[in-house]
Amino acid sequence: MAAQIWGSEKRARRRREISAKIAQMPELHDSKPLPFMTREEKIMESARKLTILTEKMGQIIDPTDPAELYHLNNEVLGLEGNPMALHGVMFIPALSAQASDEQQAKWLPRALRREIIGTYAQTELGHGTNLQNLETTATYDLATQEFVLHTPQITALKWWPGNLGKSSNYAVVVAHMIIKAKNYGPHPFMVQLRDEKTHEPLPGITIGDIGPKMAYNIVDNGFLGFNKYRIPRTNLLMRHTKVEADGTYIKPPHAKINYSAMVHVRAYMLTGQAIMLASALNIATRYSSVRRQGQIDKSQPEVKVLEYQTQQHRLFPSIARAYAFQFAGAETVKLYEHVLKEMKSGNVSLMADLHALTSGLKSVVTYQTGEGIEQARMACGGHGYSMASYISEIYGVAIGGCTYEGENMVMLLQLARYLVKSAALVKSGQSSKLGPLVAYLGVKSEPTSLIDRIPNSGFTEYVKTFQHVSKRQTLKAADMFFGLMEKGEKREIAWNKCSVELNRASRLHTRLFIVEAFVRRVNEIADIRIKEALTDLLHLHVNYELLDIASYALEDGFLSASQLDYIRDQVYLYLGKIRPNAVSLLDSWEFSDIELRSVLGRRDGNVYENLFKWAKSSPLNKTDVLSSVTQYLKPMMEKARL
Ligand SMILES: CC/C=C\C/C=C\C/C=C\C/C=C\CCC(=O)SCCNC(=O)CCNC(=O)[C@H](O)C(C)(C)COP(=O)(O)OP(=O)(O)OC[C@H]1O[C@@H](n2cnc3c(N)ncnc32)[C@H](O)[C@@H]1OP(=O)(O)O
Numbered sequence: 001m002a003a004q005i006w007g008s009e010k011r012a013r014r015r016r017e018i019s020a021k022i023a024q025m026p027e028l029h030d031s032k033p034l035p036f037m038t039r040e041e042k043i044m045e046s047a048r049k050l051t052i053l054t055e056k057m058g059q060i061i062d063p064t065d066p067a068e069l070y071h072l073n074n075e076v077l078g079l080e081g082n083p084m085a086l087h088g089v090m091f092i093p094a095l096s097a098q099a100s101d102e103q104q105a106k107w108l109p110r111a112l113r114r115e116i117i118g119t120y121a122q123t124e125l126g127h128g129t130n131l132q133n134l135e136t137t138a139t140y141d142l143a144t145q146e147f148v149l150h151t152p153q154i155t156a157l158k159w160w161p162g163n164l165g166k167s168s169n170y171a172v173v174v175a176h177m178i179i180k181a182k183n184y185g186p187h188p189f190m191v192q193l194r195d196e197k198t199h200e201p202l203p204g205i206t207i208g209d210i211g212p213k214m215a216y217n218i219v220d221n222g223f224l225g226f227n228k229y230r231i232p233r234t235n236l237l238m239r240h241t242k243v244e245a246d247g248t249y250i251k252p253p254h255a256k257i258n259y260s261a262m263v264h265v266r267a268y269m270l271t272g273q274a275i276m277l278a279s280a281l282n283i284a285t286r287y288s289s290v291r292r293q294g295q296i297d298k299s300q301p302e303v304k305v306l307e308y309q310t311q312q313h314r315l316f317p318s319i320a321r322a323y324a325f326q327f328a329g330a331e332t333v334k335l336y337e338h339v340l341k342e343m344k345s346g347n348v349s350l351m352a353d354l355h356a357l358t359s360g361l362k363s364v365v366t367y368q369t370g371e372g373i374e375q376a377r378m379a380c381g382g383h384g385y386s387m388a389s390y391i392s393e394i395y396g397v398a399i400g401g402c403t404y405e406g407e408n409m410v411m412l413l414q415l416a417r418y419l420v421k422s423a424a425l426v427k428s429g430q431s432s433k434l435g436p437l438v439a440y441l442g443v444k445s446e447p448t449s450l451i452d453r454i455p456n457s458g459f460t461e462y463v464k465t466f467q468h469v470s471k472r473q474t475l476k477a478a479d480m481f482f483g484l485m486e487k488g489e490k491r492e493i494a495w496n497k498c499s500v501e502l503n504r505a506s507r508l509h510t511r512l513f514i515v516e517a518f519v520r521r522v523n524e525i526a527d528i529r530i531k532e533a534l535t536d537l538l539h540l541h542v543n544y545e546l547l548d549i550a551s552y553a554l555e556d557g558f559l560s561a562s563q564l565d566y567i568r569d570q571v572y573l574y575l576g577k578i579r580p581n582a583v584s585l586l587d588s589w590e591f592s593d594i595e596l597r598s599v600l601g602r603r604d605g606n607v608y609e610n611l612f613k614w615a616k617s618s619p620l621n622k623t624d625v626l627s628s629v630t631q632y633l634k635p636m637m638e639k640a641r642l
């Protein structure tokens with residue numbers, strides 16, 4: 001099963017080998033539990049381990065393999081980020097995709113050797129979503145052949161970029177490029193921020209940390225202002241766009257090609273989300289099979305809380321989602337790598353499809369991951385609320401994904417643009433022009449769902465039902481939009497008036513893709529036992545998801561009330577079938593105790609003793625009487641007694 005999750009037997013074996021090596025290297029372990037550290041201590045601890053990793057990485061992993069690097073980071077540095085998180089996640093990808101060969105030769109080896117630390121500085125205090133209204137400017141000075149970076153007002157301060165505040169000395173900065181008074185829109189520039197020897201900010205640069213956040217507090221998300229700060233013309237990233245010495249602008253082959261670093265993260269973050277969901281579920285499911293509370297049959301002893309159907313209903317559909325996201329994520333990464341290769345050789349025709357797909361997936365996956373992790377926390381009762389469970393930290397990190405790389409509603413609307421264009425093709429009889437991901441929009445469906453009517457139909461009837469609801473909602477939302485425009489409404493106003501319906505279509509389309517990716521994967525599996533276990537999980541997935549969106553299928557009578565009862569019964573049937581496999585389905589992800597950082601989710605199940613040990617190690621317990629008591633509470637009580 002681990003091979004299915006991680007992509008191959010070799011990958012699963014390598015993960016095990018890497019975890020085993022890390023277990024033998026105490027210098028790479030947290031020196032004390034992260035929840036007991038201050039933010040400064042955590043950053044220091046992370047930098048310490050990061051430095052050792054830079055020295056010893058080659059002994060543990062193949063540093064050129066992104067999957068091994070990702071695993072190493074998760075084990076050693078953890079989910080809360082690290083002082084170089086954005087260096088790998090966005091700075092290097094941005095240089096790789098947007099810098100010319102000559103620029104790459106100059107900067108990439110230094111970045112890869114970690115001679116310099118970089119980030120991706122795009123979002124500002126006043127604007128994050130609407131890139132066209134970013135306010136930082138890069139004005140070309142023809143006389144000196146330099147760009148002059150400037151922050152005209154407070155809202156133009158860069159705000160949020162990870163590791164910008166204190167750790168990075170370089171950044172890819174996105175600014176409006178102005179040449180001879182003409183604004184060419186946002187473009188990426190390579191900018192040195194700090195002196196390489198002293199790490200002091202360079203003259204003309206104002207920089208710092210934006211303060212503590214809901215989670216991710218090891219990352220120094222920062223602010224950055226420029227006061228007429230000059231950089232050479234050749235620091236504009238010039239793989240696709242060029243500016244010649246005389247100010248001549250050579251436009252890129254696709255208007256949005258400079259957004260590729262964002263698409264990179266949107267594609268790769270899906271499996272990251274799956275891992276976080278599976279981690280929280282691993283903790284909750286293990287704990288649920290240790291925790292005994294109450295009886296189902298009063299004549300019997302107390303049961304493990306995992307025996308309660310409500311507990312299973314709370315956890316198991318999310319287990320199915322974690323697998324579904326992992327499989328859909330793996331497919332998306334493959335597609336991304338393919339499109340990136342094509343883009344590098346000048347073919348930009350697949351960019352729109354990839355953008356639409358990743359926009360929808362990013363939004364649905366992060367939202368459902370957050371939901372699943374929060375349910376996992378509640379499933380652990382009181383102990384879930386303790387930082388000893390570590391679930392609250394996983395939650396805080398995971399839901400950051402609903403916001404970064406494009407706020408979820410906004411990204412769903414990006415997918416909706418693609419769906420509406422596709423609907424227009426269907427309506428104008430040009431279904432043959434539909435791309436493969438939306439081809440179903442042009443296919444006539446049966447009048448009613450055949451779920452429960454055709455024996456041994458596998459998952460075909462389910463897929464058809466998802467296709468039906470997605471198609472219907474897409475065409476309905478598109479009709480609403482076209483209808484408003486026909487009545488004379490301006491395009492943008494009509495769009496806004498339909499945007500809730502449009503986003504519903506985007507969600508349904510994305511959920512269909514996730515179901516299809518799960519079905520594709522299960523169909524590929526040769527090992528009978530693995531196939532059986534995953535088929536059970538897939539049954540739970542399709543039935544649970546369909547029940548969740550049933551109103552769309554009921555409103556036009558595609559599903560009947562009796563079919564809905566059948567689907568509900570199937571959910572209960574598969575909850576029971578999955579119960580014996582539940583812990584194994586999560587243990588198959590092979591998270592080590594070091595990686596999980598959870599007292600509640602320990603592999604050995606020795607929860608209570610370790611919770612007590614953990615509580616005793618709280619800094620508050622270093623002394624029996626705190627100074628808050630001697631200074632304030634004790635005098636207060638004494639005064640009251642007088
Ligand atoms: C290796 C990584 C592994 C794991 C990662 C795990 C953890 C990550 C850890 C920490 C967090 C890390 C990073 C977070 C970093 C950031 O958040 S960086 C900042 C990200 N910011 C955003 O995402 C901003 C969101 N906004 C946008 O993307 C755009 O503004 C917009 C798409 C909403 C709109 O752009 P505009 O330029 O204004 O668009 P427009 O003029 O309205 O045109 C729309 C048309 O353009 C098409 N389009 C837009 N984007 C793309 C694209 N990327 N590719 C192709 N096409 C694109 C769009 O489809 C429209 O086309 P039409 O034909 O319909 O017109």
Ligand SMILES: Cc1cc2nc3c(=O)[nH]c(=O)nc-3n(C[C@H](O)[C@H](O)[C@H](O)COP(=O)(O)OP(=O)(O)OC[C@H]3O[C@@H](n4cnc5c(N)ncnc54)[C@H](O)[C@@H]3O)c2cc1C
Pocket residue numbers: 086120121122123126127128129130159160161162216221400403404405406407408409410413
């Ligand atoms: C943990 C974290 C890490 C980050 N790291 C980085 C980084 O490394 N580099 C970087 O540059 N940035 C980074 N960011 C910033 C992030 O990318 C932005 O916050 C994000 O893109 C959302 O933009 P915003 O803050 O402007 O939200 P807003 O756009 O102000 O969103 C506020 C509300 O308005 C709604 N809204 C906005 N526009 C529309 C619209 N057109 N239609 C409908 N609704 C709309 C949104 O849906 C939302 O409900 C990070 C953010 C976080 C939380």
